Amino acid sequence: MKGRILLAVLTLGVGSLALAQDRQTRYLSQPLVRSIYTADPSAHVFAGKIYVYPSHDVPTDIPDDDLGSEYAMHDYRVLRMDRIGEPVTVGLVALDVKDVPWASKQMWAPDAAYRNGTYFLYFPARDKAKDKHGVGTFRIGVATSKNPMGPFKAEPQPIAGSYSMDPAVFTDSDxxxxxxxxxxxxxxxxxxxxxxxxxxxxxxxxxxDDKPALSGKVVRMNADMKSFAEAPRDAVILDSDGTPVKGGAHDKRFFEASWMFKRGEKYYYTYSTGDTHFLNYAIGDTPYGPFTYRGHFLLPVQGWTTHHSIIATGGKWWLFYADTQLSNKNHLRNVKVTQVFFNPDGTIKLIDPFVK
Known part of the structure; x- marks a missing residue:
């Protein structure tokens, strides 16, 4: 299995870099900021401005591995712009791992929300209990602020019942x-x-490979926005025949990077396939799903994978994503944005991150 994983990284992750070189690095979009490395962008519109909550990549000598040890991020900095294409402000440190009582390291992909005058920052980090590799178990924490740029104050404990990573928070029309x-x-x-x-x-x-793939999780939150109202359940992705996508379908199955948005009365569950480097989407009739797989909407970027968000602003839809244009290193990424287009039937037009 290990050999197959490494082969996939070599043939696909490095392959996307070679593809970029073949195309003379003619990228579809340019980095939003160049002063710091950013990835995993969760974009929101708060009070008429666009705020992007990315992870903050930092240089490290840790070798790449399947556990993501090279992603050693330890704090968050928020990006702000008035409109797409206008100058971007890079905020000061919004939250640092040293100020999270339960966390030890690896402040990975965050998200944010707003309710009743308070901004909420959701983040994964490893706790201080060790697993078989001598590193902590991932939990999801929450921090609050009266300013969308922070600084945020973390709750003393992770969200009860939370685990794994990549929180994405969606508030429905109700x-x-x-x-x-x-x-x-x-x-x-x-x-x-x-x-x-x-x-x-x-x-x-x-x-x-012949069994249903692992599912991302979905859970309704309490009104306090700091706790779960129920036990997490599977966000099941169905294939065209109505059966769950299988674990062996690496170009279809969920890997990480959930993001939910609603368009009309349909719920779009979007995610990364990880080792096959696509961004995919599936559509359902409720926020719980099940969601029917509809295809890729972003082809592989330069770098190992990407993590994204999709928002509507200014009468258009936008995809925020990341690649490694500035560094050519998997763990030092840069956030980008490009427009999203829909077909008349509600499907998403495929985006190529390189200009043909």
Missing amino acids: GKTYMYFGGIWGGQLQRWATGSFDPNGSDTDLLQ
Whole structure:
């Protein structure tokens, strides 16, 4: 299995870099900021301005591995712009791992929300309990501020019942709020397959290609926006025949990077396939799903993978994503944005991150 994983990284991750070189690095979009490395952008419109909550990539000598050890981020900085295409302000440190009582390291992809005068920052980090690799179990925390740029003050404990990584928070038109989360391999979702953490579980996935793939999770939140109102459930992705997408379908199955948006009366559950480097989407009739797989909407970027968000602003839809244009290193990325277009039937037009 390990050899297959490494082969996939070599043939696909490096392949996307070679593809960029073949196209003379003619990128579809340019980095939003160049003063720091940013990735995993969660974009929102608050009070008429666009705020992007990215992870903050930092240089490290840690080698690349399947657990993502090279992604050693330790703080967050918020980006702000009035409109797409206008200058971007890089905020000061919004939250640092040293100010989170329960966390040890790796402040990975965050998200944010607003309710009743308070801004909420949701973030994954490893706790201080060690697993078989001597590193912590991922939990999801929450911090609050009266300013969308921060600084944020973290709650003393992670959200009860939370695990894995990549929180994405969606508030429906009826005011109910849901969190989508989870990521396999380094995100540890495969170790929660039974509902409790298995410290000796697989480092990759369920290793059952003919069984239903691991699902990302969805859970309704309480009105306090700091706690779960119920037990998390599977955000099931169905294939065209109505059966769950199989674990062996690496170009279809969920890997990480959930993002939910609503267009009309349809719920678009979007996610990354990880080791096959696509951004995919599936459509459902409720925020819980099930969601029917509809295809890719972003082809592989330069770098190992990407993590995204989609918002509507200025009468258009926009995709925020990241690649490695500035560094050519998987763990030092830069956030970008490009417009999203829909077909008359509601499907998303495929985006190529390189100019042909």
